[in-house]
Structure formats: structure tokens, C-alpha cells
Amino acid sequence: MATDSHDHAHDHQPPPDEDGPLTYYQTMEIAVRELLIEKGVFGADDVRAAIEAMDARSSARGAEVVAHAWTDPAFKDALLADGTEACAQLGIDIGPTRLIAVENTEAVHNVIVCTLCSCYPRNLLGLPPDWYKAKAYRSRVVREPRAVLREFGTEVS
Incomplete structure (x- = not known):
């Protein structure tokens, strides 16, 4: 097992977390996706497979x-x-x-x-x-x- 010998103490603050609140469209995408899964149009595994195919x-x-x-x-x-x-x-x-x-x-x-x-x-x-x-x-x-x-x-x- 490799060990990290780098000392992570730095003289600066970490960069701010860039994640902000969800946008209207992000909220709508989540809502529609969850509704379609709930209604059985497709399953969570189908969504996961589609995302993995896109990432590949x-x-x-x-x-x-x-x-x-x-x-x-x-x-x-x-x-x-x-x-x-x-x-x-x-x-x-x-x-x-x-x-x-x-x-x-x-x-x-x-x-x-x-x-x-x-x-x-x-x-x-x-x-x-x-x-x-x-x-x-x-x-x-x-x-x-x-x-x-x-x-x-x-x-x-």
C-alpha cells in the first residue's frame, strides 16, 4: 500500500466550495427524473447505465x-x-x-x-x-x- 508523504499543511486557505444552490433547471431535472422512475417509465439502473455510457x-x-x-x-x-x-x-x-x-x-x-x-x-x-x-x-x-x-x-x- 502506497503512503502519501506529502505534508498537506499549507499557508493558505482552501479554495471556497463552488457548489451553490440548485438552479431551477437542475431542480426540474431531478423532479422529472424521480417522477419517471416512480411511474415505472424507467428505473434508477437505467439512468445509471445511461450516465455511465455517456461518461465512457x-x-x-x-x-x-x-x-x-x-x-x-x-x-x-x-x-x-x-x-x-x-x-x-x-x-x-x-x-x-x-x-x-x-x-x-x-x-x-x-x-x-x-x-x-x-x-x-x-x-x-x-x-x-x-x-x-x-x-x-x-x-x-x-x-x-x-x-x-x-x-x-x-x-x-
Whole structure:
């Protein structure tokens, strides 16, 4: 068994607990979920399984789609024409999302960001990273995309 030899005594206060009261929508989600369980529409195990399935998604699915487009020109054309349908061809159900795929070229390099709500194709890429949802990132990538891409290691002239 490993032991932690780090002394956790610090000269500063711990950060404040960020949990606040539940929002209206969080309260409504809990109420509706509990009512649906009570009425037998689905069970708590179904909810748990759905959450575990969502948490298990990763960007590997998206990488599979991109790799397939790199190696199969017909699939690439289908992906650029209708991303949702192309994913379905690979057996990937991305849910109600309408996936629009774009191609980077020598003349055009795309950066994708939702400036309104940080929507993200979770069924294809898993949970979004926290930075993607941050308002600071969303607004900055619109104002200075090259600088943000440079910070991620991509230099665009």
C-alpha cells in the first residue's frame, strides 16, 4: 500500500466550495427524473447505465471517423456532404445532432466553436473539455483564433 508523504499543511486557505444552490433547471431535472422512475417509465439502473455510457464516450470515435475519411475517399465525400449520415454508415449514432464536417486545406484552416452555448457532439467525441465550455475561450477564439490555435501547438499563417 502506497503512503502519501506529502505534508498537506499549507499557508493558505482552501479554495471556497463552488457548489451553490440548485438552479431551477437542475431542480426540474431531478423532479422529472424521480417522477419517471416512480411511474415505472424507467428505473434508477437505467439512468445509471445511461450516465455511465455517456461518461465512457471518448474522442476515439471521432478519430475513427477522421481516419476513415483519410483512407476512404468515398467516405470522405459522404462525410463532407452529410456528417450525420456518414457516421451512421459506420454504425455511430450521434443522436439528434446534425453533424457538419469541414475540411482543413492549405488555404483554409477551420476552428469550431459554439459562441452561444458551447454545444458539442458528445455522442461522437465524449464529454467536452472544460476549457471548451468556458466563455473566455469561446469569445477569445472568435477574436484571435490564430493566437488560440498557436497555444494548442498549431501555427496558421
